[in-house]
Amino acid sequence: MEEKDKYGKELDLAVRIVHMACSLCQKVQRRLLSTASDQVLAKDDDSPVTIADWSVQASVSWLLSEFLEGQNVSIVAEEDAQTLSKSDAANLLAAVVDTVNECLADAPRYGLRSPKKALGTSQILEAIRRCNSTGGTRGRHWVLDPVDGTLGFVRGDQYAVALALIEDGKLVLGVLGCPNYPMKKELLNYNHQRHQTLPRSPRPSNIWEKGCVMYARRGSGQAWMQPLIHGDMKFEWPNSARLVQVSPVDDPSLATFCEPVEKANSNHSFTAGLASSMGLRKKPMRVHSMVKYAAIARGDAEIFIKFARSGYKEKIWDHAAGVVIIEEAGGVVTDAGGRPLDFSRGVYLEGLDRGIIACSGLALHEKIIGAVYASWDSSNL
Ligand SMILES: Nc1ncnc2c1ncn2[C@@H]1O[C@H](COP(=O)(O)OS(=O)(=O)O)[C@@H](OP(=O)(O)O)[C@H]1O
Ligand SMILES: [Mg+2]
Ligand SMILES: [Mg+2]
Ligand SMILES: [Mg+2]
Structure with a gap:
């Protein structure tokens, strides 16, 4: 197979x-x-999980196994089936079963096959449990965050569905679905005070106002964006896909940086210090989920910085899809020491130096790494 066609089939499947x-x-x-439902549960670390997180994981797991039959499909994903398997979770489990079957029944609209008959409870639990791979340096591993930014999702705000493929420890493709992130930034109602970043009308009618799906294949030098397929629309490949590129802005005073909404997920006062020391003037764009990676890849912002509290270990599914998309769109992603992220060492980004820095270009990237170096000693991280 020619190098340029490599992973073409997998990318097509992942996008659908x-x-x-x-x-x-x-x-x-x-x-x-x-x-007013009780459909948001808290996990052991107090983070939220919903019917959508489990249902997406089950559906993606079933579809990958179905279409890659014969291969031993390895999936590294966020959720497990423990809560759903408890005897007092019957209603929750029933809701997941219904949601998955409703979704899979629509598969032909996306050029995919539905199950011959609706999946049963045990098949759905099995599909969720199968995603317990720990990845590693050898072979192919799919990496899935079924709902990234679940907090944004339950607030009615931004979230993402992220699917990537790793082969022999290297990222080879990434797909990022952003259902509330319109094709054009101008269509986003961005409210700094309320931290809300939503499409302007709640039920948009124009496809450019709807969400988007972005994707890239390693080494292609191209990153693509499509409008989200909706309701009765037919999936036409490549469905108005357009190339995206990072922003050309390299003057810090004109650059926008994004970061997590929650202080608990990234140290806002440290990043504010960094921003001011490198001459960033604009307010940070605080957005839930990997939509931050999407924003950099398509030039809506120039910088994404995340410094989690010390001791927190970043997971590969929170970054994999976003990293390959930014890199193919012309950007740079490293840790705070300037080294590339290592997706080969299991569920976590082992060896990560302090934080994550994604940038539209090398000039800004070097400035941030320099600013981190200069301000680290005086920080209280
Ligand atoms: N303590 C802590 N520190 C850093 N990161 C954490 C922490 N706890 C969770 N997470 C992971 O952060 C993911 C959500 O990141 P966001 O950038 O969307 O955060 S925020 O909602 O905008 O604040 C979130 O992803 P999802 O669970 O898929 O939503 C988590 O994997
Ligand atoms: Mg996540
Ligand atoms: Mg998640
Ligand atoms: Mg989560």
Whole structure:
């Protein structure tokens, strides 16, 4: 197979699957926001999880196994089936089973096959449990964050579905579905005070106002964006895909940096110090989820910085898809020491030096690394 066609089949499959998963999430988010429900649960670390997280994981797992039959499909993903398997979780499990079957019944619209008959509870639990691979340096591993930014999802705000493929420890493709991130930034209602970054109308009618799916294949030098496939729209490959590129801005005073919304996930006062020391003047764009990676890849912002509290270990599914998309769009992603992220060492980004810095170009990147170096000793991280 020619190098340029390598992973073409896998990318095509992953893009279709992510479109489907985004549609599932939109339905669940609408229901969640319109009913005062108890459908948001807390995990052991107090982070939220919903029917959408489990349902996307089950659907993606089933579809990958179905289409890559014969291969021993290895998936590294965020959720497990423990809570759902408990005897008091029958209603929750039933809701997941319904949601997955509703989603898979739509598969032909995306050029995929539905199951011959609706999946049963045990098949769905099995599909979730199968995603317990720990990745590593050898072989192929799919990396899935079924709902990234679950907090944004339950707030009715930004979230993403992220699917990537690693082969022999290297990222080879990434797909990022952003259901509330319109094709054009101008269509986003960005409110600094309320930290809300939502499409301007709640039920947009124009496809450019709807969400997007971005994707890239390692080494292609290209990153693509498509409008989200909706309702009765037919999936036409490559469905108005357009190339995206990082921003050309390299003057810090004109650059925008993004960071997590929650102080608990990244040290806002440290990043504010960094920003001012390198001459960034604009307010930070605080957005939930890997939409931050999407924003850099398509030139809506120039910098993404995340410094988690010391002791927190970043997981590969929170970054994999975003990193390959930014890099192919012309950007740079490293840790705070300037080294590339290592996706080969299991579930965590082992060896990560302090934080993550994604940038539209080398000039800004060097300035931030320099600013981190200069301010680290005086910081209280
Ligand atoms: N303590 C701590 N520090 C750093 N990061 C953490 C922490 N706890 C969780 N996470 C991971 O952060 C993911 C969400 O990141 P965001 O950038 O969307 O955060 S924020 O909601 O905008 O604040 C979130 O992803 P999801 O669980 O998929 O939502 C987590 O994997
Ligand atoms: Mg995540
Ligand atoms: Mg998640
Ligand atoms: Mg989570």
